[in-house]
Amino acid sequence: MSERIIEFRDALREAMSQEMRRDPRVFLLGEEVAEYDGAYKVSRGMLEEFGPRRIIDTPISESGFAGLAIGAAMLGLRPIVEFMSWSFSLVAADPILNNAPKMLYMSGGQFGCPIVIRGNDGAGGQLGSTHSWCVEGMFSNVPGLKMAIPAFPDDAKGMLATAIRDDDPVFFLESERLLAMKGHVPEGDYYVPFGKAVVRRPGTDVTLVSFGRPVHFCLDAAEELAKEGISCEVIDGRTIRPLDIDTIVKSVKKTNGCVVVDQSWSFGSPGSEVAAQVHAHCFDDLDNHVMRVHSADVPSPYAANLEQEYLPNARRIAEAVRSALYVA
Amino acid sequence: MSSVTDPAPPATTGGRPLAERTSATPKQLQEWLRQMLLIREFEIRTMQAYQDKKIGGFCHIYIGQEAVAVGCTAAVQHADPIITAYRDHGHALARGMDPKYCMAEMFGRIGGCAKGKGGSMHMFDKPNNLFGGHGIVGAQTPLGTGLAFAKKYQDEVIEGGVNKHVTLCFLGDGALNQGGFYEAMNLASLFDIPVIFVVENNGYSMGTSIERGTSMSHRIIAKGEGCGLAGYEIEGMDVITVYEEMKKVADIARAESRPAMVDLRTYRFKGHSMSDPRKYRTRDEEEQWESGDPITRLRDAMIGGGLIDEEGFKDLNKAQKIAVREAITWAENSPEPDASELYTDVYVEKFGPYIGTSMPQIVTDAEGSR
Ligand SMILES: Cc1ncc(C[n+]2csc(CCOP(=O)(O)OP(=O)(O)O)c2C)c(N)n1
Ligand SMILES: [Mg+2]
Numbered sequence: 001m002s003e004r005i006i007e008f009r010d011a012l013r014e015a016m017s018q019e020m021r022r023d024p025r026v027f028l029l030g031e032e033v034a035e036y037d038g039a040y041k042v043s044r045g046m047l048e049e050f051g052p053r054r055i056i057d058t059p060i061s062e063s064g065f066a067g068l069a070i071g072a073a074m075l076g077l078r079p080i081v082e083f084m085s086w087s088f089s090l091v092a093a094d095p096i097l098n099n100a101p102k103m104l105y106m107s108g109g110q111f112g113c114p115i116v117i118r119g120n121d122g123a124g125g126q127l128g129s130t131h132s133w134c135v136e137g138m139f140s141n142v143p144g145l146k147m148a149i150p151a152f153p154d155d156a157k158g159m160l161a162t163a164i165r166d167d168d169p170v171f172f173l174e175s176e177r178l179l180a181m182k183g184h185v186p187e188g189d190y191y192v193p194f195g196k197a198v199v200r201r202p203g204t205d206v207t208l209v210s211f212g213r214p215v216h217f218c219l220d221a222a223e224e225l226a227k228e229g230i231s232c233e234v235i236d237g238r239t240i241r242p243l244d245i246d247t248i249v250k251s252v253k254k255t256n257g258c259v260v261v262d263q264s265w266s267f268g269s270p271g272s273e274v275a276a277q278v279h280a281h282c283f284d285d286l287d288n289h290v291m292r293v294h295s296a297d298v299p300s301p302y303a304a305n306l307e308q309e310y311l312p313n314a315r316r317i318a319e320a321v322r323s324a325l326y327v328a
Numbered sequence: 329m330s331s332v333t334d335p336a337p338p339a340t341t342g343g344r345p346l347a348e349r350t351s352a353t354p355k356q357l358q359e360w361l362r363q364m365l366l367i368r369e370f371e372i373r374t375m376q377a378y379q380d381k382k383i384g385g386f387c388h389i390y391i392g393q394e395a396v397a398v399g400c401t402a403a404v405q406h407a408d409p410i411i412t413a414y415r416d417h418g419h420a421l422a423r424g425m426d427p428k429y430c431m432a433e434m435f436g437r438i439g440g441c442a443k444g445k446g447g448s449m450h451m452f453d454k455p456n457n458l459f460g461g462h463g464i465v466g467a468q469t470p471l472g473t474g475l476a477f478a479k480k481y482q483d484e485v486i487e488g489g490v491n492k493h494v495t496l497c498f499l500g501d502g503a504l505n506q507g508g509f510y511e512a513m514n515l516a517s518l519f520d521i522p523v524i525f526v527v528e529n530n531g532y533s534m535g536t537s538i539e540r541g542t543s544m545s546h547r548i549i550a551k552g553e554g555c556g557l558a559g560y561e562i563e564g565m566d567v568i569t570v571y572e573e574m575k576k577v578a579d580i581a582r583a584e585s586r587p588a589m590v591d592l593r594t595y596r597f598k599g600h601s602m603s604d605p606r607k608y609r610t611r612d613e614e615e616q617w618e619s620g621d622p623i624t625r626l627r628d629a630m631i632g633g634g635l636i637d638e639e640g641f642k643d644l645n646k647a648q649k650i651a652v653r654e655a656i657t658w659a660e661n662s663p664e665p666d667a668s669e670l671y672t673d674v675y676v677e678k679f680g681p682y683i684g685t686s687m688p689q690i691v692t693d694a695e696g697s698r
Binding site: 031032035036039057058059060061063064087088090091125126127128129130131296297298299301302303304305306309310 | 384385386433436437443444445446447449450462463464465466467502503505506507508533534535536540541542608664665667669670671674688
């Protein structure tokens with residue numbers, strides 16, 4: 001296989017384009033996705049290839065076009081909805097939370113909702129309180145949806161392709177901060193199965209579990225901690241629903257320590273869920289309770305220095321690891 | 329009225345003597361010119377500071393639309409609430425915010441109007457009755473209705489009906505397509521709430537021209553009419569016109585306690601935000617609108633009316649440049665917010681319910697100041 005290096009955003013586009021070539025029911029809609037090539041250039045060139053029937057510019061009507069896509073999915077199409085940012089999904093809360101994930105259940109299995117909703121998620125660019133949402137905390141609470149959050153370009157392609165083929169609604173969380181990241185991405189068909197976490201860095205002293213962009217913060221922290229003789233195993237969860245607790249438990253049984261790093265707020269979050277499950281499965285293996293590093297429990301601040309402090313940065317992760325290992 | 333994609337902003341101001349065109353005093357006209365020059369200079373320096381990475385996040389420039397904020401603000405009283413979207417620097421300055429606080433906010437400094445916590449898109453100024461800068465498209469429209477509701481409630485229920493207020497709620501043409509806006513209009517009409525929805529119709533929402541994104545784009549006030557709102561179409565590149573027409577609209581809304589919708593035709597001279605190559609419109613179109621620059625138009629009208637000369641204009645402009653330079657220096661010298669500020673203002677009580685063993689370290693460290 002060739003060692004082709006492309007950007008995260010190109011990997012996303014490749015997944016969409018390949019699936020659209022394969023399946024005429026797949027189409028993309030959202031603000032600025034067609035003529036503007038996407039606000040973040042994820043859909044660049046797609047209008048040219050697929051035309052305006054399948055690459056559809058919408059007005060700033062998230063509730064309307066998300067609902068439209070859900071209706072289309074009920075009838076058998078396979079829409080991809082792009083939100084410029086997940087922060088803007090909140091005005092579409094009813095269709096995406098009350099309709100999409102519950103349709104199959106409410107209709108007793110008659111109407112499914114094979115939709116992918118994707119867009120930027122997370123703080124990090126001084127966008128302030130309204131534009132920095134990490135929706136994984138809030139939305140992962142809802143049964144009936146799947147949630148994928150890739151941290152590397154190859155996963156961006158493989159997980160998005162899987163999402164488009166999935167018959168259930170998938171919330172696909174991208175990070176604007178990672179879109180320009182380059183990496184090896186396989187050409188041709190490439191699917192990464194949901195519910196399979198991956199060890200990004202093997203280690204022996206403590207298990208770091210994370211999802212999406214903070215996986216990179218964990219890898220940075222692990223690098224730092226290695227200099228102090230602390231060996232971290234870093235697990236990239238990849239999907240939050242389904243959650244691959246088995247891979248996490250296997251690692252914690254080996255390291256006897258666990259720190260969860262999650263960019264959403266701490267209260268009722270993927271981080272608290274992982275911690276609860278690890279406590280349940282590894283109670284006798286743990287040398288300390290599971291530690292958690294989250295975004296600070298406040299609205300995202302604008303000021304650069306406050307935002308850095310707000311994020312689950314490498315320094316805060318390293319502190320949590322030392323604390324978990326009783327290293328003063 | 330000219331359509332927005334076929335711009336033909338009249339470069340002249342009608343040829344009629346100033347005194348016939350406006351009831352405004354020479355002092356008022358001079359003040360509007362000053363405000364527009366201040367906004368223009370402020371925005372030029374904001375763009376530079378953004379490029380120098382002194383300002384972060386999303387930043388939307390108001391150049392070209394100055395006559396709207398200045399003319400509309402002049403047409404209401406200082407006690408009348410104003411609320412707007414994220415393209416808000418012009419409204420803040422027109423409302424009387426000190427440029428220092430506005431600039432320091434964007435620099436993320438403690439001296440900013442919101443201690444550096446809000447940023448460019450979220451300008452709030454309580455003393456000047458500016459209720460934000462709102463980043464989510466359309467979010468301010470129900471809030472604007474609420475401000476007007478509260479003012480009316482205060483005026484009638486609490487104070488016995490001696491005063492009457494109106495609220496100005498600005499929105500972009502792109503916000504016409506948010507569902508919340510229709511709910512806001514319906515409520516305002518149903519409850520007789522004196523809120524004026526001022527659509528700053530600059531013809532584009534990001535890269536989408538109004539025709540591509542909005543039905544009935546040739547007559548958007550029809551959307552308000554569907555809810556029973558009086559509708560007005562006003563040319564927005566001439567501050568005198570904006571003032572005179574908006575004054576009438578505001579006076580009616582105030583007297584009758586009724587909502588209204590205004591289609592204010594304007595143009596943003598720069599990109600949507602700081603990272604927009606503007607490929608969706610032609611240089612030709614831009615130049616046509618630039619030839620109707622609202623500052624030039626007022627300046628020429630005032631020179632024609634003998635209210636200012638070239639020299640006086642230069643002095644006025646220079647004074648604004650100095651004010652903005654001072655604002656930048658002041659912002660640069662304002663300290664970053666202390667780390668403990670992360671946890672203040674979340675709740676009314678300082679550090680709020682961050683209690684007991686779950687208290688964050690930063691709060692514990694700052695305990696002395698509790
Ligand atoms: C609900 C929501 N969707 C999308 C965005 C992203 N966005 C910010 S500004 C903008 C365009 C708005 O255009 P318009 O209302 O015409 O205002 P203008 O920028 O012209 O002042 C978009 C799509 C947002 N902030 N909020
Ligand atoms: Mg606009």
